[in-house]
Structures are given as structure tokens and as C-alpha cells.
Amino acid sequence: MSELSRRRMLKVLGTAPAAAAVSFQPGTVQAYLAERAQAAAATPYARRFFTEHEFATVMVLADMIIPRDDRSGSATDSGAHEFIDYIVAEQPERQTRIRGGLAWLDAECLRRFDRRFVDCADAERRQVLDDIAWPAKARPEMSHGVRFFSEMRDLVATGFWSSRMGVEDLGYMGNRPTTWEGPPREVLEKLGL
Amino acid sequence: MQIIRSPKVYDVCIVGSGAGGGTVARVLTEAGADVVMLEGGPMWDSATDSAMFAWNYESPTRGWGGDLKPFGVYDGCLGGWDIEGEPYTVGTGAWRWFRGRMLGGRTHHWGRISLRFGPDDFRRKSIDGLGDDWPISYDDLKPYYDRLDEFVGIFGTNHARETGLHNEPDGIFMPPPAPRAHELLIKKACDRMGIPVVPARLSILTRPHNGRPACHYCGQCGRGCSTHSNFSSVSVMLPPALATGRLTIVANAMAREVTVGADGLATGVSYIDTGSLQEHQVRARIVVLAASCCESARLLLNSKSTLFPNGLANSSGVVGRYLTDSTGLSVRGFIPALQDLPRYNSDGTGGMHLYVPWWGDNKALGFPRGYHIELGGGFGMPGYGFGSGIETYPQSQGGGYGVALKEEYRRYYGAFVSFAGRGEQVAREDCYCEIDPDVVDKWGIPVLRFHHTWSEHERLQAKHMQETFRAIIEEMGGTPIGDMPGPEQDYGLAAGGVIIHEAGAVRMGNDPKTSALNRYCQAHDVRNLFVADGGPFVSQADKNLTWTIMALAWRTAEYIAEERRNGDL
Numbered sequence: 001m002s003e004l005s006r007r008r009m010l011k012v013l014g015t016a017p018a019a020a021a022v023s024f025q026p027g028t029v030q031a032y033l034a035e036r037a038q039a040a041a042a043t044p045y046a047r048r049f050f051t052e053h054e055f056a057t058v059m060v061l062a063d064m065i066i067p068r069d070d071r072s073g074s075a076t077d078s079g080a081h082e083f084i085d086y087i088v089a090e091q092p093e094r095q096t097r098i099r100g101g102l103a104w105l106d107a108e109c110l111r112r113f114d115r116r117f118v119d120c121a122d123a124e125r126r127q128v129l130d131d132i133a134w135p136a137k138a139r140p141e142m143s144h145g146v147r148f149f150s151e152m153r154d155l156v157a158t159g160f161w162s163s164r165m166g167v168e169d170l171g172y173m174g175n176r177p178t179t180w181e182g183p184p185r186e187v188l189e190k191l192g193l
Numbered sequence: 194m195q196i197i198r199s200p201k202v203y204d205v206c207i208v209g210s211g212a213g214g215g216t217v218a219r220v221l222t223e224a225g226a227d228v229v230m231l232e233g234g235p236m237w238d239s240a241t242d243s244a245m246f247a248w249n250y251e252s253p254t255r256g257w258g259g260d261l262k263p264f265g266v267y268d269g270c271l272g273g274w275d276i277e278g279e280p281y282t283v284g285t286g287a288w289r290w291f292r293g294r295m296l297g298g299r300t301h302h303w304g305r306i307s308l309r310f311g312p313d314d315f316r317r318k319s320i321d322g323l324g325d326d327w328p329i330s331y332d333d334l335k336p337y338y339d340r341l342d343e344f345v346g347i348f349g350t351n352h353a354r355e356t357g358l359h360n361e362p363d364g365i366f367m368p369p370p371a372p373r374a375h376e377l378l379i380k381k382a383c384d385r386m387g388i389p390v391v392p393a394r395l396s397i398l399t400r401p402h403n404g405r406p407a408c409h410y411c412g413q414c415g416r417g418c419s420t421h422s423n424f425s426s427v428s429v430m431l432p433p434a435l436a437t438g439r440l441t442i443v444a445n446a447m448a449r450e451v452t453v454g455a456d457g458l459a460t461g462v463s464y465i466d467t468g469s470l471q472e473h474q475v476r477a478r479i480v481v482l483a484a485s486c487c488e489s490a491r492l493l494l495n496s497k498s499t500l501f502p503n504g505l506a507n508s509s510g511v512v513g514r515y516l517t518d519s520t521g522l523s524v525r526g527f528i529p530a531l532q533d534l535p536r537y538n539s540d541g542t543g544g545m546h547l548y549v550p551w552w553g554d555n556k557a558l559g560f561p562r563g564y565h566i567e568l569g570g571g572f573g574m575p576g577y578g579f580g581s582g583i584e585t586y587p588q589s590q591g592g593g594y595g596v597a598l599k600e601e602y603r604r605y606y607g608a609f610v611s612f613a614g615r616g617e618q619v620a621r622e623d624c625y626c627e628i629d630p631d632v633v634d635k636w637g638i639p640v641l642r643f644h645h646t647w648s649e650h651e652r653l654q655a656k657h658m659q660e661t662f663r664a665i666i667e668e669m670g671g672t673p674i675g676d677m678p679g680p681e682q683d684y685g686l687a688a689g690g691v692i693i694h695e696a697g698a699v700r701m702g703n704d705p706k707t708s709a710l711n712r713y714c715q716a717h718d719v720r721n722l723f724v725a726d727g728g729p730f731v732s733q734a735d736k737n738l739t740w741t742i743m744a745l746a747w748r749t750a751e752y753i754a755e756e757r758r759n760g761d762l
Contacts, residue, residue, distance in 0.1 A: 065594045086253045134592040135584050150584055157580035162255040167575050170606050174540035175574055177409035182371030183537050193377045
């Protein structure tokens with residue numbers, strides 16, 4: 001385990017100061033959860049990886065990937081963009097791919113429209129995304145954009161669906177003490193069981 | 194700085210607090226022995242320390258745990274395949290070594306799958322000529338399996354009666370929980386294919402038992418159960434041992450070696466306090482290694498002296514040899530029938546409610562030994578990785594973005610099933626661990642170097658798993674995810690150690706020339722030294738090994754108690 005990984009993990013667990021040589025001592029997770037809840041309530045999210053421009057691009061992309069609809073809000077409504085910034089900061093192996101992918105997107109928009117992605121009109125943005133969002137249909141010269149967009153789509157999906165908003169949208173009903181009688185009758189009937 | 198030597202001489206020193214160590218501690222303290230237990234990690238109790246009921250969105254990584262928490266940030270087990278300052282090396286082949294570093298060890302990690310070995314599993318050489326028979330039979334262990342079932346509490350059913358499979362012994366069971374919807378759907382397909390699907394056997398209480406409440410069905414056994422409704426050494430074995438007043442637990446004590454007297458008997462264990470870095474020696478009349486299969490082998494190999502130049506209990510040279518892990522691979526399938534299913538809380542117990550015991554007839558197959566199948570699926574708590582790779586999902590639009598994509602994520606939620614095969618590797622002398630001559634850990638303890646490869650036996654078994662899982666998915670009207678790996682990829686077999694079922698590195702046997710331990714897991718060379726973990730196993734089985742580790746440890750502990758009563762130890 002490298003020192004970097006250890007520090008990363010300590011950050012994940014929320015034990016900040018170097019003086020606290022705590023890693024996995026009892027109560028760490030609870031302390032972390034309480035601290036985190038308190039911190040989240042008190043302060044706005046502070047960017048860790050993206051530049052201001054990159055973050056703005058991520059937010060536009062995220063809401064194009066998962067927009068608001070009649071059942072729930074958009075990716076940024078759920079805080080997905082903050083998760084993406086956080087996790088890319090935590091996972092160095094993603095950093096060049098994501099940063100480079102955002103730069104690729106801007107370069108492509110500049111080439112086509114003489115404007116960066118965030119400055120493009122919605123129809124212009126869609127024109128580019130339409131060329132990279134369906135890997136099997138994409139033209140070979142779009143391969144770098146395709147790779148980037150698939151990874152970004154995955155990040156947005158985790159960010160949105162694992163948020164409180166996403167969990168409620170999906171209708172996940174667990175994570176609580178209950179009794180167990182198996183699946184309800186309507187489920188079994190639908191499956192012909 | 195001097196070595197701190199304990200003035201007290203304990204009756205027994207146990208190294209390790211997991212499945213084996215916890216069991217030995219309970220039996221011996223209740224039999225009147227004064228026991229000291231060394232644990233390399235910190236104290237930990239799921240009643241106060243688990244992350245039960247935390248949401249993934251309460252974690253900024255949405256549950257992702259990095260290298261130090263490979264099973265997620267909320268996972269109850271402290272440790273992993275990579276631990277800072279505790280390296281290991283690999284010579285031939287590949288190997289990954291998962292270590293738990295906490296009170297209770299890897300009993301916090303395991304899936305509570307509690308399968309007895311069957312009669313055939315103790316005499317495989319007599320059946321197929323490969324490996325070796327155990328020096329004991331199923332009948333020798335049966336009373337201890339029974340006591341475990343009764344004391345710990347386990348749900349399940351009589352598989353032999355349901356399936357006709359003679360190598361699936363009965364036990365003493367609580368009623369199993371009703372199956373989940375996807376499990377019933379799998380069973381329906383398997384019924385048509387002649388593959389038996391029966392209630393799983395998990396050490397999770399479906400009824401209150403010995404002062405522990407029944408399961409509350411949150412599905413989070415892996416985080417540690419705050420009500421002690423599942424098994425861990427800390428929740429079940431250690432409380433009665435502590436209640437005797439005869440168990441002393443020393444946490445953060447990393448064992449370095451077993452100390453030996455001029456008479457060739459073990460005198461205790463030396464260890465380092467990982468907090469203060471102070472060296473200690475604890476003295477005991479009997480030493481029981483329950484540090485995990487490979488860690489116990491490492492301790493023996495590092496306990497070199499003029500009397501025992503090859504390491505302790507190793508005049509045979511077999512310590513470290515015959516190292517096995519379970520074979521393992523998984524296949525996931527998309528099942529259209531499960532799409533748009535009305536939501537229900539499918540958490541249930543922290544594991545499968547139905548599973549598939551080994552049903553094959555090796556005479557009709559091209560490989561020896563078998564595997565069981567662990568079933569997965571349902572509406573899990575959304576977390577890190579949710580919906581990943583949706584562009585590859587069968588019958589999807591192949592990617593995209595926007596409202597249609599958002600709807601697609603909803604439709605695929607809960608529409609997947611998974612099949613994990615866990616099978617038997619045939620033990621071989623050339624799969625082994627030894628002391629790396631060049632590398633020490635951060636405490637200066639020489640580390641293990643592993644040599645492990647799969648043979649054609651395991652590769653063909655893996656091929657059978659792949660073909661079977663894919664056939665079941667297709668029988669369900671579904672589509673397997675990903676192409677089947679070929680022989681050049683060992684048909685998808687996980688590297689040794691990834692399944693975390695290490696066994697055999699300190700094996701038992703009747704012949705001191707070919708085994709380290711006798712039929713009571715007592716060292717042939719050192720009569721007051723015992724091993725009580727996966728180390729003594731002569732062979733694996735198509736069943737996970739923890740229940741057998743504990744039954745064997747229980748039997749070993751009773752033998753020690755008996756020998757003490759007789760004055761022989």
C-alpha cells in the first residue's frame with residue numbers, strides 16, 4: 001500500500017489531521033458519518049479536482065445525460081457533479097482520461113462551431129453528443145470522444161442514482177429493519193411463479 | 194528497549210481471534226483453562242462499530258472503498274489483499290492474500306455460508322486417486338458440526354432428502370427465509386435442467402437464539418450486525434469465553450514467532466505491540482496457531498532454531514505446501530422477465546436464500562471434484578458503479594443520453610442475476626508459500642512468497658461453470674453479459690487467493706514424513722503445539738470451508754482439554 005493510497009483512504013474515511021494516526025480504529029466509520037453530515041450541512045461543496053471551466057462543462061454534460069423529468073430532478077439537482085469531482089480526485093487513474101476527455105470535447109466544439117462546449121447552443125451540443133453517445137454506431141474517428149463519454153455517463157449514473165434523489169426515484173425500499181415473508185403476491189404473479 | 198516477558202505462564206496462548214481462534218478460546222476457557230489470545234488488529238465489535246443502515250450517499254465516494262476497503266467503505270472487515278507495511282511476494286504463477294486485521298478476523302468478512310463437508314470430502318484420494326485422504330472421517334467431525342449448528346444457529350434444510358445427493362449431510366437447522374423473486378425464477382429454470390436449487394445454509398438467525406435476537410433482514414451482514422444476529426467470532430464465540438473470566442485478549446499484537454525451550458516444546462509466542470512497537474513474549478504451556486492458513490504457516494517457518502532449523506513442526510518439509518484456494522468465477526445475466534417488476538424490499542438476510550449444491554457426476558465429466566453455485570440478484574441499495582456500462586446492456590439503445598436513457602436505467606434496475614461458482618482445487622505440493630529471503634514487513638518479520646498455479650482439473654471445472662451459468666441464463670430467457678473467456682484466460686478463473694478460502698499449508702496426516710500435524714491437529718514434532726484454522730485441511734471441498742475450520746477447531750480444543758485433564762499436556 002503506497003503512502004498516497006493510505007492518505008486517500010484516510011480521506012475517504014474522513015479522518016483528516018495527520019496527527020490522528022487513526023485508520024480503522026473502532027468508531028471510525030460512525031465518527032466519519034457524523035462529521036460528514038455536519039460538514040455537508042454547514043458548508044457548500046469545495047471543488048477538489050476540476051477547474052472552474054471543467055466543472056461547468058461537467059455540470060452541463062451531467063444534466064444532458066440525466067435531465068429532470070416528471071419523476072425526479074436532474075443530475076446536478078442530485079449533487080452528481082460534486083460526486084464526480086470528488087471521485088476523480090480520489091482515483092488518479094481517471095484523471096488524465098477525464099481531463100483530456102473534457103479538453104477533447106472543447107476542441108471538437110471549437111473545430112465545429114468556434115465555441116467551447118459550454119458556450120455552444122443546445123442543438124450544437126447535441127450534434128457532438130449524438131456522434132459519441134452510441135458506441136456501436138459511432139464513426140471510428142470519434143473513438144476518443146466515445147470512450148470519454150461512456151466513462152462520464154457511468155460517473156453521472158453513480159452520482160445520480162446513488163443519491164438520495166436517485167434512490168427514491170428507483171424505489172429502493174430496503175436499508176431498514178423489517179420482517180421477511182418473501183416477495184409480494186403481485187411480484188410472483190407477474191413472474192408466473 | 195528490552196523485550197517485555199510476561200511473568201505469568203498461561204495454560205494456552207492462541208494466536209488469532211477468528212473462526213478457529215474464537216472457537217478454541219470458548220471451548221478451552223469453559224473447560225477451565227487460563228487463555229491468552231493475541232490479535233494483530235484492534236478490538237472491534239459490530240454492536241458498536243458497524244456502519245449498519247448507513248446510506249451510500251452519506252459517503253462522498255458513494256460506498257467505494259479503495260484498496261484498503263475492497264468490499265466498500267462500510268464493509269465490516271478491516272484489512273484486504275493489500276495492507277500498508279505488510280507486503281507479500283509472488284514467485285511462480287499468481288496469488289492474492291486477503292488478511293483481516295481486527296478482533297474476530299475474517300469472520301467479519303465471510304458470507305456466513307456454513308456448509309458441512311460431506312463423507313466423500315474426507316476421502317477424495319480413495320475415490321479419484323488424486324491428492325490425499327484426511328486422517329479423519331466425516332463421522333469424526335459430525336458431533337462437532339452438530340454442536341456448532343446448535344450453538345451458533347444456522348438456517349437451512351436437509352439437502353440430501355430434497356436432492357438425493359449423498360454428500361450433502363443433514364444438520365440442525367432453523368427455518369430458512371422464503372426465497373426472493375429472482376431466486377425462484379432461477380429455480381424454475383434449473384428444475385427443468387435437472388440442477389438442484391435448495392435453501393442456502395447461512396449462520397444467520399431466523400429465530401432468537403442463545404440471547405441473540407433474530408435477523409431484521411437488512412441484508413447488511415457484511416457491515417457487521419449491530420444486533421449480533423449473524424455469526425462472527427466476536428458476537429458468538431468470544432462473549433462466553435470472556436464470561437468465564439479466564440480469557441485475556443491482547444489486541445494490536447502481531448505475532449513474530451513461537452518460542453521454544455531446550456526440551457523442544459513451545460514455551461509461548463513473541464509478538465510486537467503495533468502501537469508502541471514494543472517487543473513482548475507471552476508464555477504458555479500450550480500454543481494454538483489460529484492466525485489463518487498462511488499466517489500460521491508463516492509463523493512456523495519463521496520460528497527457526499538450532500533444534501528446528503527448517504522452522505517449527507516442519508521436519509517433514511511440508512509446511513507451506515499443498516496450499517489451495519477455492520476455484521471461483523462469476524457470470525451475470527440480463528433477464529427480461531425481471532424488467533419493470535413491481536418494487537419490493539428484497540434485502541432479506543445478508544446472503545442468498547437459495548443456492549445450488551454440487552450435483553455433477555464426475556464419472557461422466559472430464560474433471561475431478563465439483564463446485565457449488567451462489568446466486569445473486571434483486572433490488573440492491575444503489576451505490577458506486579450503479580448502471581455502469583449501460584451501453585452494453587442487451588436490448589438497450591446502446592448508450593445515449595437524456596430522458597430516454599434515464600428511463601432505461603430504471604427499467605434495468607433489478608433485472609440482472611448472477612451466478613458465482615466456488616469449487617475444489619486439487620491440492621498439489623507445487624502450490625506453496627515459503628519465506629521470501631529478501632523481504633520483511635514493517636515490523637521486520639520475514640514475509641511469505643507464494644507459488645500458485647491452476648491445473649487442467651481446475652480449468653475444466655471452470656469451463657463447466659461458464660457453460661452451466663450461461664445455459665441457466667438462457668433457459669431463463671436471458672442474455673449472459675460478456676463473452677465466455679477461453680482456455681488462454683483459464684475460462685475466467687480468479688487468481689488463487691481472490692476467493693479467500695486458503696487451506697492446506699499446515700496439513701494434517703498420519704505420517705509425520707508427509708504431514709505437519711496429526712489427526713488432532715497437534716504438531717508431530719512438538720506435542721504442545723496445535724493449529725486451528727484452514728492450515729490443517731488435507732483437501733478443499735465443493736463447499737466453503739469456515740464451518741469445517743470451526744468444527745475441526747472445536748474437536749482440537751476438546752482434545753487439548755482432555756489431554757490436560759489426563760495430565761498429558
